[in-house]
Amino acid sequence: MNFAEQIRDTPIKPQPQAGTTTVGEWLDTWFSLYVKPNVRKSTEVQYRYFIKGILEPRIGETDLPELTGLRLQKLYQELRESGKIRPQGDTDPGLSPKTIRGIHTMLHNALGQAVKEGLILKNPTDDYRPPRVDRKEMKVIKPEQVGSYLQAAAARNVLPMFFLELISGLRKGELLALLWGDLDIEKHSISVTKSVSRRDGVLEISPPKTRHSIQTIIIPQQAVDLLIQEHSLHPSNSYMFPSPVTGEMYCPDTINHLHKKLLKDAGLEDCRFHDLRHTFATLALQNGVDVKTLSGILGHYSSGFTLDTYTHVTTKMQEEAAEKMGHFMEMKL
Numbered sequence: 001m002n003f004a005e006q007i008r009d010t011p012i013k014p015q016p017q018a019g020t021t022t023v024g025e026w027l028d029t030w031f032s033l034y035v036k037p038n039v040r041k042s043t044e045v046q047y048r049y050f051i052k053g054i055l056e057p058r059i060g061e062t063d064l065p066e067l068t069g070l071r072l073q074k075l076y077q078e079l080r081e082s083g084k085i086r087p088q089g090d091t092d093p094g095l096s097p098k099t100i101r102g103i104h105t106m107l108h109n110a111l112g113q114a115v116k117e118g119l120i121l122k123n124p125t126d127d128y129r130p131p132r133v134d135r136k137e138m139k140v141i142k143p144e145q146v147g148s149y150l151q152a153a154a155a156r157n158v159l160p161m162f163f164l165e166l167i168s169g170l171r172k173g174e175l176l177a178l179l180w181g182d183l184d185i186e187k188h189s190i191s192v193t194k195s196v197s198r199r200d201g202v203l204e205i206s207p208p209k210t211r212h213s214i215q216t217i218i219i220p221q222q223a224v225d226l227l228i229q230e231h232s233l234h235p236s237n238s239y240m241f242p243s244p245v246t247g248e249m250y251c252p253d254t255i256n257h258l259h260k261k262l263l264k265d266a267g268l269e270d271c272r273f274h275d276l277r278h279t280f281a282t283l284a285l286q287n288g289v290d291v292k293t294l295s296g297i298l299g300h301y302s303s304g305f306t307l308d309t310y311t312h313v314t315t316k317m318q319e320e321a322a323e324k325m326g327h328f329m330e331m332k333l
Helices: 003-009 022-035 041-059 068-083 096-115 143-155 159-168 172-176 221-232 251-266 275-285 292-299 303-309 311-332
Strands: 187-191 195-199 202-206 215-218
Touching: 022 041, 022 096, 041 068, 041 096, 041 159, 041 202, 068 096, 096 215, 143 159, 143 251, 143 275, 159 221, 159 275, 172 195, 172 251, 195 251, 275 292, 292 303, 303 311
Parallel strands: none
Antiparallel strands: 187 215, 195 202
């Protein structure tokens, strides 16, 4: 191949259009074209706040090619120190690491698209590591306490719903949004295709939290039997778990309160409803379910995320495995 042919066949890198697009202009364009049509309403509202309330007042007039990693580092530092729009009283005026991480993730996606559009050559967020987010303490119902919890649920006539939660680990919104038609009795499966959340006092139906959460999960026969029993109480209602008061979908806040009552009835320590999901995952691992299978059931994007989330469980399992192998090898000496 001669030099002319090499030049002809060499792909041309897109050149940044310096000075033609500001950060604010691009974020508005990206939000309209790529965010609104593709995300849940709650994510749309959050991103709008990030853009209009936090980013545009600070870097909105900056030309895209002028937005560097150093500039972002200074921005995040500023947000950590005084990022809140309306700090109240003596509370910390800075944004939390979790919020800053969310802003960083959004910017990473927006600027990544700007690279594809030829507006910039490099994504300035690539060289920055967002602040570490401390996870909330994970509380789980112990194996020997599960029976008491389920008995409390049965006494309040909500056993099918809470039994399903403890053998599936569904997110609260996914559980409450289930319809009777989502159950396949013959295949012992449930289709998870939607979620409910409350925003501004209104219940909102949307896709599950992530695309990995849209799935079909297999449930045991005991759960199928309980769901059939539940539906027999309201055969004309399309909801899997309609509220006995309204006949409509349960409000997420109502389920939180009901969960607290069950804990009190059973004499158990306080924990969040979301901790029932952690309880399911912990019990599954302790009973031999492998991480990859569990990751799929939980709708996680990777087995690595599941492993990292429940490392306290897997570490204990590894210690027990090491002890068993040590005992086995000791008998061979």
